[in-house]
Amino acid sequence: AQSVTQLDSHVSVSEGTPVLLRCNYSSSYSPSLFWYVQHPNKGLQLLLKYTSAATLVKGINGFEAEFKKSETSFHLTKPSAHMSDAAEYFCVVSHPTGNQFYFGTGTSLTVIP
Amino acid sequence: DTEVTQTPKHLVMGMTNKKSLKCEQHMGHRAMYWYKQKAKKPPELMFVYSYEKLSINESVPSRFSPECPNSSLLNLHLHALQPEDSALYLCASSQAPLAGVIAQYFGPGTRLTVL
Numbered sequence: 001a002q003s004v005t006q007l008d009s010h011v012s013v014s015e016g017t018p019v020l021l022r023c024n025y026s027s028s029y030s031p032s033l034f035w036y037v038q039h040p041n042k043g044l045q046l047l048l049k050y051t052s053a054a055t056l057v058k059g060i061n062g063f064e065a066e067f068k069k070s071e072t073s074f075h076l077t078k079p080s081a082h083m084s085d086a087a088e089y090f091c092v093v094s095h096p097t098g099n100q101f102y103f104g105t106g107t108s109l110t111v112i113p
Numbered sequence: 114d115t116e117v118t119q120t121p122k123h124l125v126m127g128m129t130n131k132k133s134l135k136c137e138q139h140m141g142h143r144a145m146y147w148y149k150q151k152a153k154k155p156p157e158l159m160f161v162y163s164y165e166k167l168s169i170n171e172s173v174p175s176r177f178s179p180e181c182p183n184s185s186l187l188n189l190h191l192h193a194l195q196p197e198d199s200a201l202y203l204c205a206s207s208q209a210p211l212a213g214v215i216a217q218y219f220g221p222g223t224r225l226t227v228l
Binding site: 032034036041042043044045046049090092094099100101103104105106108 | 119153
């Protein structure tokens with residue numbers, strides 16, 4: 001079975017400080033993992049995906065995530081938060097067949113000016 | 114081009130109305146999805162089409178009826194909805210299953226209000 005747990009429902013950071021959004025996964029297979037961002041009343045935008053080619057994955061807008069198999073984690077980071085980063089973030093794992101995706105409950109990121 | 118389009122952006126309907134949501138992608142993707150999303154919650158899968166055939170129906174009530182006329186289009190027909198069906202309806206598409214690491218690409222959604 002596949003599942004993800006987002007460890008924080010809400011994270012608040014000051015503008016210019018680092019961002020850490022935590023995700024742990026459970027998968028019976030080698031997982032495919034993703035991070036999506038959703039701004040209010042918008043669709044979900046793909047930030048990055050883990051392809052097993054490299055454990056450190058770089059995404060858009062300065063975000064990156066590190067796959068750690070020993071810790072079953074795929075945490076999302078950014079060195080310096082920007083006001084525009086305030087949004088909901090979802091960690092997602094997909095089924096090996098490729099057409100079912102399991103969402104975490106989401107982390108709401110607030111950026112304080 | 115990684116764009117998925119959805120129309121309309123907003124829809125208000127009564128419980129006796131019949132309406133349709135439309136989704137389109139031109140990325141050559143062969144899997145398309147409908148999700149329902151309530152406020153402050155993750156998207157909930159409703160339907161999956163793979164190669165224009167319905168492959169997954171997550172026990173969705175029959176008042177929601179999906180249709181995939183061709184590989185680029187996905188419709189969701191609505192009839193006799195309930196107020197609790199009010200939500201953001203998201204369409205997504207992805208490459209065919211088993212094509213490596215497959216990512217979903219989402220449209221902007223249709224905000225549905227049922228009165």
